[in-house]
Each structure stands twice: as structure tokens, then as C-alpha cells.
Amino acid sequence: MTKQLITSALPYVNGLPHLGHMVGCLLPADVFARYLRAKGDDVLYICGTDEHGTVSEVGAAKENMPVESYCQKYHDQHVKMYQGFNLSFDYFGRTSSDQNKEITYRIFKALDKNDLIEERTTKQVYSPDDGRYLPDSYVMGTCPYCGYDKAKGDQCENCTKVLDPTDLINPRSVLSGSSNIEIRETKHLFLRLPKLEDELNQWIETKKGIWPDIAYSIAKKWLKEGLKERGITRDLKWGFAVPRPGFENKVFYVWFDAPIGYIGITKQWSDEKPTERHWEDWWLKPDEVHYTEFMGKDNIPFHTISFPATLKGTGENWKTVDFLKGMNYLNFAGGKFSKSAHRGIFLDDAIAEFPADYWRYWLIANAPESDDTNFSFDHFAAVVNKDLNDVLGNFINRVLKMTEKNFGAVVPPMGQPTTNEMELYQTLDTLITDYRKYMDGLEFRKAMATLREIWVAGNNYIAKTEPWKVVKENKDYAGTILATALNLIRLFGHISAPVMPESAEKMLAIIGEKLPFRFPTEPMKIYLTGIESGRAFAPCEPLFAKIAPERLEELKIKYKETEA
């Protein structure tokens, strides 16, 4: 049994998660985790909220809360929304946990011992009125190149020039608006990435042709340009205190302890049942584990360079990523999701409007794998209505109704297969092999297109065999057709389960089966005769409902799609 470690990039606790977050790293990882479990692998799917950093500190201040309770509040919201989407984390933890602190210190000390940490004095913007140091992007002023008066300290949005906060004319704090800001010297710790460049380069080379091109090429690009020392501490209060004399008032930079959070959260998981769970089995026995990471495209450099360098620099035998799935962005009707304008679809709203499976299927079938993807309600409704309702839902409905009418609500006796059935077996064997191939390779769009083809094959079989005619002249063979079709419902349930867990459970409940579901491995000739004749089935209400045109117009207005 293969041990499969899966992580989704940790969502930042302060952000209200929307469909873009869902499709970028959470949902594909969940589908993959469910698929591997159904195949029988030993899966550990880890995620959690990323909590440290300036944004949390400032956000808590704005809400007049202690930062710990602020993070707890938003962490709980994340948990609730992800439950609504049926994400099957083995553990959803927090980067602010004691366990993560322990691992972060352990890794830091190992890096320090290997002479990979150096002290540097840097100049930072300090705002006395805010009582804090300001990250570059929290300083606003007039761009010296184009005169734009809302340029930020890292880059001017108007002319795209990369800036230093000291370049700005009339600099002021984004937080308080105060122009009383000063430049202070402050000591920080840097990770000496250049010393790890060769080792990293050799490691990346072994991933050529294995990682997706985008991940490999981004990693190579950074290495080609030469790595720079990277600051790993910040002048903040919220975070893990830096365990070194003279750094008592500083904390680790969020990007240092956030990816380590994958490990820290795994330890949160194992600490709950220390006798049966061992985080070391997943992170310190690299040959026994296959590790897949999911992330948005903006996160690729951190997962291909910074985090692996952090682990390798310890000289210890940490597990590093085997396969990365980087996703592009989901846009809303050609624009951006906007929290402040409340434009776009946030997860709580999504679940209130439609069952999670509708969203899960659309998002995976249209995953932004090769380019950014636009969400529109028109497209969403078209896919739900056609694929889920017409192709899949109607298939189930017509089979159940026809069987019940002619044979009662039990599975009819299955006779010898004819050419029709043999052809069906052959078609499905091929399609299911393709489906597995795409799921194994994390090609989600192709996997979903194949899943749909499998559903269509069911309708084709019924159209070709015409059981409504056959029943009048050869009732035995009509029974065979419908028994085969009932077995198809079971198949559809089993193979749809990774992407649509709730609907799959309903499909299987119809023919009297329960969790856990196994992905079929036997030839269709055997599998499609698996249900014994005479087994009672439960006629059900339609599994899916169409989205009516009027509803569609309401949604467009409610979510301001038409304004975009």
C-alpha cells in the first residue's frame, strides 16, 4: 500500500475564501485524495490556515480583538466553509500551533548549525503613529517616475515600475495615513540560499519531465538568475519569537513557518492519537512516501525553491515534494473576485445557492490547468443542466422508472451477455483505463471529460438496446439490459465519488450500497454483473435539478456578474 502525502497550499486566515481558492489548491487536492483512498492507498491529506504576518496583526487591530482570537474566529469560518464543500482533510490545522513552533525551531536550529543563517542590518520603514514597522506595500506615496499619487512602496501600479519605499515622494502609511514615517536600522536573520544552490539545482534536475513544465521552468529560472539570501524574520509581535539573543522582539517571517506548517500540522494530527499516528513516518522516511503538493501559480517559487531549500539545508532526511500541481486563476466574469466590492462568489454563498457537488463538478471539469478560467453563471448553468441533470440524472431516472414498471423495484435476473453487452464492456474498460490515467496524472479536465463520456456510454447502451421495445417480445433479455443498467448506476456512483461525494452516496444508496467506495479494478465483464438479481432498489427523486432561466438572471444580478 502506497503512502500518499497530499497538501494544499495553506489559505491565509484573514481572507474570506471564494471559488478561486477552492479550485486553486483545495478542491483538486481533495478529489485526488478521495480518488487515491478509493484505490486503496494510505492517504494523509493535510491543510490548515496560515495565520502569522502583518495582515493578521493589522486585521485584528481593526476589529479591536486580540490577534489570537481574531485568528481563531477566522480559522473556524474556514473550517465551516470547507466542511460545506465536503473537503476530506485528514487534518485541518493552524500554522500558529505549538507543534508548528516546535518543528520551526527544530529546523531553524539545524539550519543555524549548518552555518546557513546570517545576521544582517537592514533599513526598514517605521511608523511611530502606527507603532510598527511597515512592509513596503504598506507605504504609499507619489511615484517618482509617473507622478501617480497612490504608488505603493514595492511597485507603482500605474507604471509598473519596481520601487523602494524610499523612492516615493510624500510617503505615508497605508494604515494610518500618517506621513510621519522614518527609516530605522534593524537586525534580521537571512537564510543563505546561495550556499544551497548547487544541491537544489541537482535536485530540480531529477524532476525534469516529472514535474509539470511550469513548475520545472519556474524553479530553473530562479536558479539560473542566482539565489539571494532571504530574510526569514520580521519586526512583528504576532508569530514565533526568534530563539536567538538580540532577537527577542522579532518573529519568524510568515513564509518561513507557513510551509513548515505542513509538517507542524501533521504533528497536530499525530499528537491527537500518539500511539497510532506518527508524523515522522510521513516526513522523515522519504523513500516510503509519495508527496503531492497543490497550489496556485503564484506559490510555485516558494514550493520549488524556498521550502525545499529550508528542508535540505538542515542536512536531515526530510521528505520533499515529488509532484506539484500548480493551478492558474479563476476569474469572475472577466474580472477579479473582490472582497471589498463583494463581487464574485464566496464559499458560504455558493453553498447556500447550490449543493456542493454542482460546484465541485463545474470547478474540476473547468479547472484552470493551462490558463486562467472565467466563471460565469451561464456556463455554470449550462454544465449543471446538461452534464449532471440531463446526461447523468436522467439516465438514472429512466432506468429506475423502466425497471420498476416492468419488473418491480428489484434487480431483474441477468442472462448471458449479447454483443450489445460485450461492446459496452469493451467501451467502458477503455474509458475507465483513460479515466484512471488522467486522475493518476492529475489531469482534471480530461478526467472529467472522460467521466462524462462514461455516463454518455450508459445512454448510448439504452438507446441501442431499446429495452422499452424488447420488453414486449423478449422479457428475459429486457431484464438483462435493465440489470446491466442498474449495475451502471453502481459504476457511476463508484467512479464519480471523488468529485461528487454526496451524489455518489445517493446513487449507491439507490442500489443498497454504502461507504466506503472502492474504485473498480476488475474488468467490466465481471464488475457489471456484480449486483445479485432480486436485490431491492429504492426509486429516488431526481438527483439533480436544472437551473431555470429566471433563476439564472436573478443570480447574475445578485452576484453583480452583469456589472463586471
Added chain:
RNA sequence: CGCAGGGUAGAGCAGUCCGGUAGCUUGCCAGGCUCAUAACCUGGAGGUCGCGUGGUUCAAAUCCCGCCCCUGCAACCA
């Protein structure tokens, strides 16, 4: 400016690595069927593959060169 990804029927995508009659889904039109949820099945129309009427080649969506447009990154936002 640099780097990366993308630009293929109305819409959404595959094909490009390794050149060989341009494919899929949806939408549209027509036919079939009438078990089923106005559904299902079959067929048809629709594209000078971003531009250079650029280069290589018997042959270019695919390889090479130049350019344009969209998106992201650019190490202190996370």
C-alpha cells in the same frame, strides 16, 4: 525592460514535445426515438489555428525568427 503561461468555430477547450486530411463539449439547424426530467440517440452547418500573405520543408496549429494582445511573477503582501 526581464521571466513564465495563454491567444485554435458564437462560447469553453484538446491537439503543438515527436510536422502529414483541424478534433471534443456546449450552443444552433435537421432527423430518429418515445423508457425517461421538453430528456436521450444520430447527422449537419460553423475555423485563412493572434499577426508578419516572414523563414525551413514535398508538407507547418505544430519547428525557427520578429511583432501584437491577455494573465501572472519579479525575492519585505501572503
